[in-house]
Amino acid sequence: MKNDSEKKLSTESYKGVRDFYPEDMAIQNYIFSVMGKVAKKFGYQEYGASVLEPSELYHAKSGEEIVNEQTYTFLDRGDRSVTLRPEMTPTVARMVANKRRELIFPVRWYSIPNLFRYEKPQRGRLREHWQLNVDIFGVESIQAEVEIISVASEIMRAYGVKDSQFEIRINNRKIVNYILETLMGLSTETAGKVAKAIDRKEKVSHEVFGKMITDIVGEKDNFLLTLLSSKNLEEFVERLPEDGKLHDGIVEIKTLIQALEKLGISNVVFDQTLMRGFDYYTGIVFEVFDLNPDNRRSLFGGGRYDDLLQIFGEEKVPTVGFGMGDVTIRDVLETYGLIPSQKNSICLCICTVGNEHIDYAQELAQKLRAKEVSVIVDYSGKKVGDQIKRADKRGIPFIVCVGDDEVKTGEFKLKNLKTGEEKIVTEENLTSLLKN
RNA sequence: GUGGCUAUGGUGUAGCGGUAGCACAGAAGCCUGUGGAGCUUUUAGUUCGGGUUCAACUCCCGAUAGUCACCCCA
Numbered sequence: 001m002k003n004d005s006e007k008k009l010s011t012e013s014y015k016g017v018r019d020f021y022p023e024d025m026a027i028q029n030y031i032f033s034v035m036g037k038v039a040k041k042f043g044y045q046e047y048g049a050s051v052l053e054p055s056e057l058y059h060a061k062s063g064e065e066i067v068n069e070q071t072y073t074f075l076d077r078g079d080r081s082v083t084l085r086p087e088m089t090p091t092v093a094r095m096v097a098n099k100r101r102e103l104i105f106p107v108r109w110y111s112i113p114n115l116f117r118y119e120k121p122q123r124g125r126l127r128e129h130w131q132l133n134v135d136i137f138g139v140e141s142i143q144a145e146v147e148i149i150s151v152a153s154e155i156m157r158a159y160g161v162k163d164s165q166f167e168i169r170i171n172n173r174k175i176v177n178y179i180l181e182t183l184m185g186l187s188t189e190t191a192g193k194v195a196k197a198i199d200r201k202e203k204v205s206h207e208v209f210g211k212m213i214t215d216i217v218g219e220k221d222n223f224l225l226t227l228l229s230s231k232n233l234e235e236f237v238e239r240l241p242e243d244g245k246l247h248d249g250i251v252e253i254k255t256l257i258q259a260l261e262k263l264g265i266s267n268v269v270f271d272q273t274l275m276r277g278f279d280y281y282t283g284i285v286f287e288v289f290d291l292n293p294d295n296r297r298s299l300f301g302g303g304r305y306d307d308l309l310q311i312f313g314e315e316k317v318p319t320v321g322f323g324m325g326d327v328t329i330r331d332v333l334e335t336y337g338l339i340p341s342q343k344n345s346i347c348l349c350i351c352t353v354g355n356e357h358i359d360y361a362q363e364l365a366q367k368l369r370a371k372e373v374s375v376i377v378d379y380s381g382k383k384v385g386d387q388i389k390r391a392d393k394r395g396i397p398f399i400v401c402v403g404d405d406e407v408k409t410g411e412f413k414l415k416n417l418k419t420g421e422e423k424i425v426t427e428e429n430l431t432s433l434l435k436n
Numbered sequence: 437g438u439g440g441c442u443a444u445g446g447u448g449u450a451g452c453g454g455u456a457g458c459a460c461a462g463a464a465g466c467c468u469g470u471g472g473a474g475c476u477u478u479u480a481g482u483u484c485g486g487g488u489u490c491a492a493c494u495c496c497c498g499a500u501a502g503u504c505a506c507c508c509c510a
Contacts, residue, residue: 010483012501058510069437070508087510117510120437122503277510323510353469388471403469415470422470 016119016127026342028130031326031333032112035132038155039110042147044134047109049091051116055081057090072116084116088133088323089280089308096137097312105138105317112326124327134302135321142252144320145284145304146259152288152300152322153265159329160338166299167267170256170286171274173303175249183241184224190216194224199275201228233270252284280305286322290332299332300324347434348375349391353403355381361402364427371431392417398434 013019020028036046055073072084085091088111096107114130121127134151136144149168156166176198180191197212204212214220230236233253240246253270260268276285285303290296302322309317333339348368350361358379365375376396378387384401391399400412414433415422425433 010500015501070510089510115510117508119508122505125509280510351470383467384469385467385471390471392471399470401469405469413470417471420471 014127016121018126018128023342027330027339028326030340030342031330032130032132034158035112035155035324036110038151038158039132039134042108042151042154044108044110044151047092047095047111048113049085049088049095049111051084051114052082053085053091055083057094058083058086070117070119072118085113086115086117088113088115088131089135089305089321090311092133092135093308093319094312096317097309097314100309100314100317103137106144107137108135109137110134124331126327130326132324132326133321134324135319137317137319139320140306140318142255142259142284144318145256145286146263148302148320148322149256149260149268149286150263150265152286152302152324153260153267155324156288159333161332161336163265163267165291165336167269167289167291168260168265168286169269169271169274169289170253170284171271172249172253172284173275173281174252174283175246176272176275178243178245178249179224179227182245183243184217184221186217195275198228198273199277201273228272230272236270236272256284276301276303280308282306284320292332292335295335299328344395344397346374346376346394346396348373348398348400349387349394349396350375350377351384351387351391351399351401352377352379352381353384353401355379357402357404357407360407364402367427368431368434371435373431373434388415388417400430 018024039046055071058071071086074082076082091113092109092111096103096109110133112130112132114128116128119125119127132155134148136148139147149170153163153168157163176195177191180186180194181188184191186194193216194213197209197216200212201209210220210225213224217224227236227239230239233250237250240250257268257270260266271287274285274287276287281303283304283306285301287301288299290299300323302320304318304320306316306318308319309315330339350365352358352361358377361377361379365377368375378391380387380390382390388399397417399415399417400406402412406412411424411426412430413422414425414430423433
């Protein structure tokens with residue numbers, strides 16, 4: 001029981017998470033439905049899993065720091081360490097590894113899980129978000145990249161974003177890794193730092209970037225700096241030394257660009273500074289980039305990670321996939337004005353004139369519902385004018401009034417609240433009119 | 437995690453060391469079988485906790501939340 005000294009409960013949601021009121025939920029559902037529709041069209045099947053995973057799953061792949069400081073991790077009552085999933089990839093890798101011998105490869109799967117990270121929230125970076133994950137397992141050839149990038153492109157188009165409004169940037173981690181580790185002889189750790197620096201190249205000035213590299217490598221490296229400043233793929237290739245491994249990497253990029261071009265996807269560009277984080281990518285990486293002049297930014301991306309299932313002691317399974325966050329895409333759709341207005345799911349409001357007809361109205365409503373019409377009854381007892389006003393405010397397209405006359409004759413005046421138009425109808429043709 | 441900025445009815449906003457205004461939204465009515473306008477009435481607020489002061493929404497400190505930059509970005 002409450003008393004005056006008791007503090008009122010806050011109506012705010014938990015820090016960093018969102019409430020979805022019906023209007024927001026409708027948008028969220030729209031965003032998800034487009035994702036699902038496109039993924040299914042490409043033959044991807046939906047899967048799901050619990051938000052809870054044993055913490056070890058992330059220790060195996062991610063660094064200790066990320067697991068300890070940026071996840072929701074706690075002990076359950078049986079002293080097991082549990083983590084709210086911060087990403088879906090380990091989960092899906094686990095699921096694939098678990099059924100490795102039963103699955104028919106290539107496996108095409110998608111999911112739209114909610115993910116958690118324990119971070120200081122700010123705009124566009126919350127503690128809970130949803131992310132479409134699309135992955136294809138078991139394809140070694142570049143066709144997997146062609147397919148996955150097609151899915152990504154098709155989703156953007158399905159939202160109504162024009163090809164001219166975004167571009168797909170691609171790079172090949174094979175080339176970068178080979179240059180850093182084999183040609184330059186850097187340790188895996190140092191190469192990682194350089195990769196991260198390269199990823200930031202676009203954000204900092206030439207001088208600062210040069211200094212960043214010099215600081216990590218220990219001396220000024222003109223070869224790397226020149227290579228990274230290449231304006232296009234041709235220039236990049238010219239500056240590369242003759243080497244079979246590098247050649248293979250370049251061929252992959254060229255093949256991919258040509259194959260996508262043939263599929264009508266021509267907004268693909270090579271970007272030697274694209275890194276996509278660091279850890280598990282082993283080949284082609286890509287990123288969908290918003291070309292909006294006011295707000296040029298990376299929207300989402302993915303790539304090839306062939307070594308992932310190894311943490312489960314399984315042999316490698318070549319995999320290509322991407323993740324697409326709901327917050328970013330929602331922002332883009334808002335910016336471009338691409339969120340369709342949501343239709344009210346309620347089709348009819350039955351207004352009651354006098355309380356004695358409420359039962360009749362309820363029965364009528366029930367008959368209409370049996371025919372799949374969404375209908376509510378206004379049994380407030382307020383004046384008809386008020387009932388209509390409320391129905392209109394709710395965005396309900398049609399009303400009928402039920403009073404003495406209607407009960408007697410069985411005829412109703414169906415009123416369209418948008419146009420104000422009224423039609424006299426019987427109970428039978430009420431359904432057919434409302435279904436249109 | 438580090439630093440900056442912000443916090444006023446449900447929403448959006450004024451204001452001042454001395455009685456917190458406005459607009460929209462909500463409720464009631466003008467109008468007991470047909471709405472969208474108008475008018476009238478009305479509900480509702482200084483994020484929380486300390487401090488300075490005769491007096492704090494205002495100044496100071498702390499907490500919380502939001503936001504921006506950095507860090508990180510699975």
